[in-house]
Every structure is written in C-alpha cells, then in structure tokens.
Amino acid sequence: MAKISAIVITKNEEKNIERCISSLLPVADEIIIVDSFSTDKTKEICEKYKTINFIQTEWKGFSATKNYGNSLAKYDFILSLDADEELSSELQQEILSVKENLIESEAYYLNRITNYCGTWIYHSGWLPDYQLRLFPKINSQWNSSQVHEHIEFNKKIKIKKLKGFLNHYSYYTIDEHLERMKSYSSLGAEKLLSKNESFLILKAVFNPPLRFIKTYFLKRGFLDGFYGFVISYIASFTVFLKYFKAWQLKKSKRNQP
Numbered sequence: 001m002a003k004i005s006a007i008v009i010t011k012n013e014e015k016n017i018e019r020c021i022s023s024l025l026p027v028a029d030e031i032i033i034v035d036s037f038s039t040d041k042t043k044e045i046c047e048k049y050k051t052i053n054f055i056q057t058e059w060k061g062f063s064a065t066k067n068y069g070n071s072l073a074k075y076d077f078i079l080s081l082d083a084d085e086e087l088s089s090e091l092q093q094e095i096l097s098v099k100e101n102l103i104e105s106e107a108y109y110l111n112r113i114t115n116y117c118g119t120w121i122y123h124s125g126w127l128p129d130y131q132l133r134l135f136p137k138i139n140s141q142w143n144s145s146q147v148h149e150h151i152e153f154n155k156k157i158k159i160k161k162l163k164g165f166l167n168h169y170s171y172y173t174i175d176e177h178l179e180r181m182k183s184y185s186s187l188g189a190e191k192l193l194s195k196n197e198s199f200l201i202l203k204a205v206f207n208p209p210l211r212f213i214k215t216y217f218l219k220r221g222f223l224d225g226f227y228g229f230v231i232s233y234i235a236s237f238t239v240f241l242k243y244f245k246a247w248q249l250k251k252s253k254r255n256q257p
Contacts, residue, residue: 002076002101003030003075004027004030004077004079004099005029005031005074005078006024006028006032006080007034007069007073007078007080007081009033009062010036011035011037011038011059012039012042013083013084014038014042014045017033019169020082020084021049021052022086024079025049026096027079027087027096029075030073030075031052033046033053033054034057034068034069035054035055035056037056037058043056062149063143063145070142076104076138077135077136078135078140079095079134080133080134080135080151081166084169085112085166086167088165088167091162091164091166105136105156105157106158106160107136108135108162109132109133109160109162110131110133110134110162111128111129111166112130112166113127113129113165114169114170115168116170116227116231117172117173119224119225121228122223123221123228124231124232125221126231131166133166135153136157139154139155139157140153141154174230174234177230178234181237181241184242189241189242189243192243192246197246200244200250201244204247207243208237208240215236
C-alpha cells in the first residue's frame with residue numbers, strides 16, 4: 001500500500017485547522033503543517049497532535065509555500081488541503097480505497113463543495129469544483145501564478161476523479177468575502193497588466209454585468225437563494241475592481257517620468 005503525506009499551509013487558522021487535521025488523520029501517513037508565523041492559536045492547536053510535523057517559515061506566496069511543504073514530504077504521494085477544507089467521510093473512504101493502488105502516473109481530482117455563511121452552495125458556478133489535490137510527489141510542482149495556483153507535471157499523468165465531497169468552509173460572513181475579493185482583484189489586476197490587456201476601462205464597465213448574468217442566471221445562482229444573489233453580485237463587483245485597478249496601475253506607470 002502506498003503512503004500519503006498531507007500538506008497544509010496556515011496563517012491564523014485557529015477556527016479551521018483542527019477540523020482539517022481531524023479529517024486527515026484516518027488517511028494520511030504524515031501531516032505537515034507549513035505555518036507562516038500565525039499570531040493566533042494555530043500553533044497551539046497543531047502541537048496537540050504529537051504526530052504532526054509543524055514547520056514555521058516566512059510567507060513565500062501560495063505556490064512557493066506549497067512547494068516548500070511538498071519538498072518536506074517523506075512519502076511518494078501528496079494530499080494537499082487548505083486549512084479551511086476537510087475530507088468528508090465518503091471522500092476518506094474513497095482515498096483509503098485508491099491508496100491500495102496508487103501509482104506515480106496517476107493523480108486525482110477532489111470535488112470541492114463550498115459552505116458560504118453556513119449554507120452549502122450547489123450552483124452559482126461553485127459546484128462542481130474539481131481541485132487536483134492527490135498526486136505523486138515526483139515530477140510535480142505548484143505553478144507560479146499569484147492567484148488560483150495549480151499543480152503542473154513534468155511528464156504525462158492520467159487524472160481521475162473521486163466522488164466524495166471536499167468540504168470547503170470558505171466564508172463565515174459576507175464581510176470576509178468582500179475583504180478577500182479586494183485582495184484577489186489586486187492580484188488579478190497585476191495579472192492583466194502582465195498580459196498587456198487593452199480597453200481596460202471599457203471592460204470595467206461592460207464585463208461586470210455579464211459576469212452577474214452568467215453567475216446568477218446561466219450558472220443558476222438563483223437556486224442558491226439569497227446567498228446566490230450575494231455571490232453573483234460580489235463576483236461582478238470583483239470583475240469591476242480587477243479591470244479598474246489594472247487601468248489605474250497602467251495609467252500610473254504611463255505617467256511616471
């Protein structure tokens with residue numbers, strides 16, 4: 001049977017990390033927590049578990065920090081989770097089942113379902129949400145994207161899907177969502193500039209309503225009730241911020257002496 005190293009990166013995750021760890025214990029042969037010097041009780045909670053390898057390091061960005069965690073893994077297969085995620089009992093059983101036959105030419109998508117302000121979201125473009133999280137250590141690395149990082153392979157890999165849900169406790173309040181979207185929109189603006197996108201101010205005007213229509217109607221966000229409307233509205237506002245910030249940055253660079 002293959003052995004799995006679970007890797008989790010943390011920064012002030014006291015309200016999430018114990019749930020995450022508890023879900024990993026039945027399936028992982030080692031758990032590595034890569035913490036960026038949390039100032040809350042994250043370290044204290046992790047150190048209750050004597051088998052956990054708790055490492056602290058300066059924040060290197062999502063991809064670099066995850067790659068650092070992967071480099072510490074003792075075993076040939078990595079299960080990568082965020083601190084606000086947990087394996088459902090069905091997903092635990094699936095992983096235990098495939099663990100008997102893991103091979104280095106295969107990797108697995110996990111289907112993530114998101115809990116938003118206490119409600120599971122089944123539409124709004126949030127489900128299905130396949131995340132590549134179980135993969136061989138060799139010939140793999142997280143890419144260098146500043147936002148929405150993903151695993152890349154140095155050789156051909158067959159990717160399969162597991163059915164059990166990866167539970168994602170993303171936002172406890174709407175304010176949390178708005179704060180994170182400010183950060184994501186800034187990173188998105190920098191990415192747009194790196195691609196030399198044009199007509200930024202026009203896209204800031206016309207793309208947001210298109211995003212709302214797509215999320216609320218085409219992706220059936222209306223079936224998620226009130227929070228489906230909120231998610232659709234914030235998605236459209238984030239698009240506006242991304243293009244507007246990119247336009248401001250481009251204008252600022254143009255005006256520099």
